[in-house]
Amino acid sequence: MSGGTWHALLVAVLVALVALGLLPAVGGIYQYLLVPVHGFRNHLRRAAPRLPRVAVVVPAWNEGAVLAASLERLMRLEYPPDRLRVYVVDDASTDDTPDVVRAKAAEHPGRIVLLRREQGGQGKAHTLNHGIAHLLSDDWMQALLIMDADVIYRPDSLRRMTRHLADERVGAVTAYIREGSHRPGAVARFIGYEYVTAQACARRAQNVMGAIACLAGGAQLHTRANLEAVGGRIDTTTLAEDTFTTFLTQLDGRKVVFDGQAVVLAEEPDSVRALWKQRVRWARGNVQITHRFRDVWFRPSRTQRLGSVDFGLVWFSVFALPFALVSASVGLVGLYVAAPGTASAVFGQLWWFGIGTYLFITLTTLLVDLDTARRSWFEGLMFPGVGALVLVVASATPTFWEVTVPGVLGLRMTEVGVEVWTLLLYLWPVLSMLLARVVHDLEGVPVVGSLSKPLLYVVGYGPLLCAITLDAYVRQWRGTAQTWDKTEKTGKVLG
Amino acid sequence: MTGSEPGPRSGPAWWATATPEAAADEIAANRRGERYVAFAGLAGAVVTALVLLVVLAAR
Numbered sequence: 323m324s325g326g327t328w329h330a331l332l333v334a335v336l337v338a339l340v341a342l343g344l345l346p347a348v349g350g351i352y353q354y355l356l357v358p359v360h361g362f363r364n365h366l367r368r369a370a371p372r373l374p375r376v377a378v379v380v381p382a383w384n385e386g387a388v389l390a391a392s393l394e395r396l397m398r399l400e401y402p403p404d405r406l407r408v409y410v411v412d413d414a415s416t417d418d419t420p421d422v423v424r425a426k427a428a429e430h431p432g433r434i435v436l437l438r439r440e441q442g443g444q445g446k447a448h449t450l451n452h453g454i455a456h457l458l459s460d461d462w463m464q465a466l467l468i469m470d471a472d473v474i475y476r477p478d479s480l481r482r483m484t485r486h487l488a489d490e491r492v493g494a495v496t497a498y499i500r501e502g503s504h505r506p507g508a509v510a511r512f513i514g515y516e517y518v519t520a521q522a523c524a525r526r527a528q529n530v531m532g533a534i535a536c537l538a539g540g541a542q543l544h545t546r547a548n549l550e551a552v553g554g555r556i557d558t559t560t561l562a563e564d565t566f567t568t569f570l571t572q573l574d575g576r577k578v579v580f581d582g583q584a585v586v587l588a589e590e591p592d593s594v595r596a597l598w599k600q601r602v603r604w605a606r607g608n609v610q611i612t613h614r615f616r617d618v619w620f621r622p623s624r625t626q627r628l629g630s631v632d633f634g635l636v637w638f639s640v641f642a643l644p645f646a647l648v649s650a651s652v653g654l655v656g657l658y659v660a661a662p663g664t665a666s667a668v669f670g671q672l673w674w675f676g677i678g679t680y681l682f683i684t685l686t687t688l689l690v691d692l693d694t695a696r697r698s699w700f701e702g703l704m705f706p707g708v709g710a711l712v713l714v715v716a717s718a719t720p721t722f723w724e725v726t727v728p729g730v731l732g733l734r735m736t737e738v739g740v741e742v743w744t745l746l747l748y749l750w751p752v753l754s755m756l757l758a759r760v761v762h763d764l765e766g767v768p769v770v771g772s773l774s775k776p777l778l779y780v781v782g783y784g785p786l787l788c789a790i791t792l793d794a795y796v797r798q799w800r801g802t803a804q805t806w807d808k809t810e811k812t813g814k815v816l817g
Numbered sequence: 818m819t820g821s822e823p824g825p826r827s828g829p830a831w832w833a834t835a836t837p838e839a840a841a842d843e844i845a846a847n848r849r850g851e852r853y854v855a856f857a858g859l860a861g862a863v864v865t866a867l868v869l870l871v872v873l874a875a876r
Contacts, residue, residue: 354858361855366848371840400833478843481835485844526854582854583847677872678865686861690854718872 343650349639356527370488374464385471414442482584493548493576502587525580532627562607605794647751654748673718707782754785
């Protein structure tokens with residue numbers, strides 16, 4: 323091949339890398355296109371009044387600060403009291419967790435039970451299994467609700483979940499976990515918005531697809547039959563026990579349903595460091611799930627939809643996000659070096675995709691949950707980060723940052739300045755992930771620590787999640803020891 | 818939870834009685850309410866399309 327042919331091939335590969343970087347966004351758009359479909363095609367048409375005897379299992383390790391409120395809310399559920407029992411599995415807490423539970427049990431005789439593991443610290447799945455083994459030992463339980471100690475159930479939430487069990491094909495139901503901190507800071511507000519996208523919108527789309535990615539850990543209702551069919555216990559070998567159970571349920575031919583009108587409030591971490599720790603665990607768990615169920619992906623089946631092409635596209639869109647950012651940057655910078663004209667042309671064509679994706683997803687998300695929008699609208703607008711928004715504007719109007727803005731300030735950008743600026747724009751997807759790590763490292767450091775939050779808005783929450791995910795992949799690849807970390811909560815939740 | 822409480826036979830207070838009639842009414846109301854997400858998604862799409870057209874015209 324001639325030099326010209328090699329060059330053309332290189333340019334084609336680099337353009338393909340840029341295109342590859344857009345794929346996760348395509349997966350996101352696909353999910354959002356299904357959201358309106360859920361308005362008319364949802365499982366409520368098969369729901370019917372159904373109030374089974376529900377055993378609630380609450381795993382608790384040093385949850386004394388938050389348990390009283392969540393137990394009290396459970397006792398106030400609009401659900402027949404004789405059909406609801408709560409079992410708190412104390413994982414050898416060293417705080418006042420047992421005392422709090424005993425006090426509540428005394429207030430509500432026969433409705434709250436304390437189960438204690440003398441040797442704890444093995445993780446949530448082991449704690450749950452202790453409770454599940456106890457519950458399966460008699461016939462009282464008809465359905466099992468697994469929740470977290472710090473979540474607050476709205477009075478109508480449980481019966482809005484159980485109504486789906488009227489459809490005998492349903493094995494499990496999950497609710498909408500909404501961020502509900504009493505005084506949310508920046509990180510909690512970002513999480514609030516994220517939960518609308520990842521749950522209220524994505525789970526509705528997955529309902530339409532017929533495959534749910536994950537039962538929320540704090541709100542998963544199983545039929546007794548489903549629980550027994552998946553082995554009567556929760557998997558303890560991965561860091562994503564919720565997702566594991568979700569997959570087992572669906573692979574066994576039973577449906578998993580999300581009800582967005584069954585709302586549960588949760589207090590989420592309000593620091594980047596706590597978020598990083600929590601999400602590294604989640605992302606490593608997803609790597610394990612992706613590998614464990616490797617025979618499922620893109621293999622359509624008549625009995626389940628996890629293997630469908632669209633669900634695979636959605637799953638791997640999230641999985642590949644950090645690689646997509648790297649791919650886009652490598653492609654653009656490579657083009658800038660190999661064929662500057664093509665780089666400029668490709669970048670200039672991305673404006674409609676950037677603006678379209680951003681507006682469609684942001685507007686729909688804000689509209690779907692107006693309560694969260696009132697609290698987190700600014701974080702919604704800033705979700706991709708100021709840097710990414712600058713990038714989109716640069717793509718739409720190339721002269722805006724190079725000519726118009728400097729002109730307003732009475733300045734003129736030099737040729738070197740234009741080159742540096744262009745490279746900065748092309749490198750931004752990767753830079754944003756590196757800066758996300760800086761946000762993490764700055765937090766809590768005396769004096770400069772206050773820069774962490776403003777920098778988070780510049781970097782964006784989306785790139786922060788990508789950086790965390792990349793870190794998780796590296797840890798998983800290196801085989802770093804996996805530990806179960808508890809996210810500290812204060813127990814101050816709205817509702 | 819007996820369904821014998823006085824009050825309107827619609828809305829959250831009625832649904833809270835959790836009688837089969839109230840629960841069925843709540844399901845029907847939630848089905849109607851769920852149509853709102855269709856509006857949300859379509860509104861998001863329409864506004865996005867309009868903005869893209871405006872930007873296209875302004876370029």
